[in-house]
Amino acid sequence: MKTYINFYEDPLFFPKGGEGYGWKFSNYAAAFSALKIFREGREIMAPEMLLNSLLYAGGSGVVSVITACLASYILAKYSYLKWVRGLWVIVLITNYLPISSSLAANIKLLTDLGLYDSLLGVIFWQCGAFGYIFLIYYATWKSVSWSYAEAAFIDGAGHFRTMLLIMWPMTRTIFGVLFIQQFITLWNDYMTPIIYLPSYPNLSYGAYQFQFSVADVNIATPPIQIAGLLMLALPVFILFLIFRNKLMGSLTLGGLKG
C-alpha cells in the first residue's frame, strides 16, 4: 500500500505521510486492471481468469476427491474379493514406482488424445484415483466400522445404497476437508495452466506473468505487483480462516505395510 518512491526509500515499514506518500489502496485496483494475458490476439482479463480459476480448482478438486473416495472405499471395504485386493498393486505402482511419464510424454499424450488445452481434458487427466488423496481417504474408511453396512444389507439395502446413504455420510467431513485442501492446491497451481492450458489462464498464471510485464512502468512497480499477489492469496487465506478448525486435525495418512 506504499507508493513506489516510499517502497524504494523504505521497503520494511509502514507507509509514510506527505506529498507523494501515504496509503495507496488504489494499488489493488491498479493490480486488478493490470492483470491480463495476451493469447492468440485476444486479451484475457482478470474476471475471465477468476472464472477459469474457479472452474479448474472447483471442477478438478471435486472430481479428484470423488474418484479417490470411491476407489478407497472399494479397496478398504471389499478387500475380501481377490481381484480387488490385487488392485493394491496399482496403488503401489502409482505412488512409489519412481518411473513416471516425462513431461514431454504427457504433453504428447494429451495432444494425441485431443485433450491438450482443454479444461475438461485436463480435469479428466488429473482425476487419478490412486494417488495421495486415496491414501488419506483409505485411512478414513479403515476407521469406519463395516457393521453399519452389514446392518443395512440385512435390512435389504444394496451395495450402492449402503455406500451412498450409510457409509459416505460418516466421512462427509473428511470429504469436505480434502476438497478444500485440493481446491487450495489447484487455486495456487500455475504450472498446469502454463504448460497444459495456455488458453485458459487462471489467476495464478496471470499473477505469475505479472512479474514479467515490464512494458508499463507505472504498473510494473513492486507495490502494485505485491498487491496483485496478495489479491491472489486472499481467497485462499479466507477459506483457510473459515475452515481452519476442520482442516487441522482431520487429515491423516494410511500406512503401506508389506
Added chain:
Amino acid sequence: MTDRMQEQQAARIDAALPEGSVPPFPEKKKKRKMLVTTRNAHIFCACVLAFMLVQWVIFFFYGNINSILLAFQHFDPETETQVYYPIGQLFTNFGNFVTDLFSTTRPLGRYFLNGMAYHLTGLICLPLSLIFAFVIYKDMLASGFMKVVLFIPSIVSAMVIALLFKTFMTQGLLGVWTNLLEKPYDQFLSPLGDDDKVFLTLILYQFFLGLPGSLLINIGTMSRTPKELIEFGELEGMSYFQEFRYITLPLMFSVLQIYCLGMFTGFFTAQGPLYAIYGDGASGTYLPDSAISFGYYMMVSVISDNSMSGVAADFMYGYTSAANLLIGLVSIPIVYGTKKLFDRFDPEAEF
C-alpha cells in the same frame, strides 16, 4: 460329504479303473455356484472402479509406455513428428544423456547435484517439521506464533511466496542498500543475481519453505494418538520429549515411511524454486548458472523453445524422456531399499 472327500474318492476310483475305461457313474460337476451377494459385490466393485481403472490405464499406464517409447525417438523436422531411431542407434538419447552427465565441458552434472541439494533440504526439514507439528498439537509456548508463520507457506501459493521473496531480494534490498545503509546504487547486486551467493540464498529459501512440511497431515495424525496412552504416560511423569520420542514418533512411523518414499521418488528430478522466481530464463530475468537444477533444465527444455537447450522443445522430447527413464531405473533400488529399511524397523504400532 465335503468337496475334499468327494475329490479323494473320485481319485481312488480313477486309480482303480483300467486305463481308457469309463467311470461307473458320471463325474460330478466341480463348479461351485457363486453366492448372489458375492456376485453383486463383484458387479458393484467393477462398476464403481471402471472409470478410475480406464483413467489409470490411459494416463498412467499408457502414459508411461508412451514415455518409454519416446526415449527411443527423435524429432524429424521434415514430417514434424517424433520418429524412431534406426535399430543400430536406438539408444542414442540414452548415450547422449550419459555423455552430457559426465562431461567436464557441459554443466549437466552440476545441475544434477544442485537439484539433489535443493531436494535434500526437505530431508533436513522433516524432523524439524515434526517437532513444530508436535509443539502446535500440544499447544505449547509459541504455538500460536508457529501456527501463523508455518501455516502461511502451507496454504499460500509457493509462487506468491517466491515472488514476494524475489521482490524483497531485488527491489527491497536495493532500498535498504541505498537508503538505510547509504551505499552507492551502482554497487548493489541482488543475491539472486550474484553467481557466488545465489545457490546458498536459494537453499536457505527452500529450507524455510520446507519447514512446515505437511503440517496439516502431521497435526491430524498426532491428534489421533489415544488419550489413554498420554494420560498413562503423564501419570508416570513422562516429559514432552519422552512423549514425542516414545509415543508420537512410533505412531507416526507409517506416515514417515510415506514421506520418505515420496521424497526419494523425486530425488533426482527436483527443480527447486527456480521456475517461480526466474521463469524460463527467456523473460528478461537473469538466472545465474550456478543455481540451475537438473529438473528445471529438463522442464524448461521441453516447454520453452530455445531457452536453455538452445533448440526447439520438440527436439528435446526424446532426450528428456530417456533421461527420465534412466533416472527412474536408478531410483528403483533406492526407493525399495528405503521401504525395506522402514519395514525392518517398523514398531508395528497401529492406532
